[in-house]
Amino acid sequence: GQQLNQSPQSMFIQEGEDVSMNCTSSSIFNTWLWYKQDPGEGPVLLIALYKAGELTSNGRLTAQFGITRKDSFLNISASIPSDVGIYFCAGHGLDNYGQNFVFGPGTRLSVLP
Amino acid sequence: GAVVSQHPSWVICKSGTSVKIECRSLDFQATTMFWYRQFPKQSLMLMATSNEGSKATYEQGVEKDKFLINHASLTLSTLTVTSAHPEDSSFYICSANERGLAGGNLYFGPGTRLLVL
Numbered sequence: 001g002q003q004l005n006q007s008p009q010s011m012f013i014q015e016g017e018d019v020s021m022n023c024t025s026s027s028i029f030n031t032w033l034w035y036k037q038d039p040g041e042g043p044v045l046l047i048a049l050y051k052a053g054e055l056t057s058n059g060r061l062t063a064q065f066g067i068t069r070k071d072s073f074l075n076i077s078a079s080i081p082s083d084v085g086i087y088f089c090a091g092h093g094l095d096n097y098g099q100n101f102v103f104g105p106g107t108r109l110s111v112l113p
Numbered sequence: 114g115a116v117v118s119q120h121p122s123w124v125i126c127k128s129g130t131s132v133k134i135e136c137r138s139l140d141f142q143a144t145t146m147f148w149y150r151q152f153p154k155q156s157l158m159l160m161a162t163s164n165e166g167s168k169a170t171y172e173q174g175v176e177k178d179k180f181l182i183n184h185a186s187l188t189l190s191t192l193t194v195t196s197a198h199p200e201d202s203s204f205y206i207c208s209a210n211e212r213g214l215a216g217g218n219l220y221f222g223p224g225t226r227l228l229v230l
Contacts, residue, residue, distance in 0.1 A: 031218075033218070033219060035221070040204075040224070040226070041223055041224060042117075042119075042206045042208075042221035042222050042223045042224045043157070043206070043208075043221045044221070045218065045219070045220060045221075048218055088156070088157070090219065092219070101147065101208075101210075101219055103156060103157050103159075104156070105156045106156050108154075
């Protein structure tokens, strides 16, 4: 079945540094979604991308939908302690059963003061 | 963005009892809702896809008689963990797909933590 790979698996950065993480797939998706999950809570949608090549920003976050439609990246600029959490990417497409959302394993971000 | 709620937030129950968890889309209609479980420090594991007015589609390895899903309306899906046992203790999260939105946006509930004693 469809799978997503996320890298890095985890990262430790200093407060104020920029962060980059990416998501790759062997399949083509129509939509890429990026989520952040805090401990004990449900994932929160950060950015949604709908077109190949699309570059979208949400505050200090920037995400791009890869031209091949098989990858996406998320950048966080000037990280702050509240950026700590797990970041999931998700691809959305259609399969034989209808709508299909596939999630990556997550990137765990730790921000050191 | 769209809001999805879950009730209850926390459940502690005795082994052998059944537990019902509700997932509601508060400001949009959702033709499709998804149920996940998540173990500590692990990713989301899709359990089943719930379609309004039809039977749920379960992922491989998920017992449909153990985890009963009902999606009776466009804003409500329920997950019932029947005869719960300690190994069913987990974090259960639902998500809802905003109906009619091209490309599909998926919004998550805040999760329900289940502890079976």
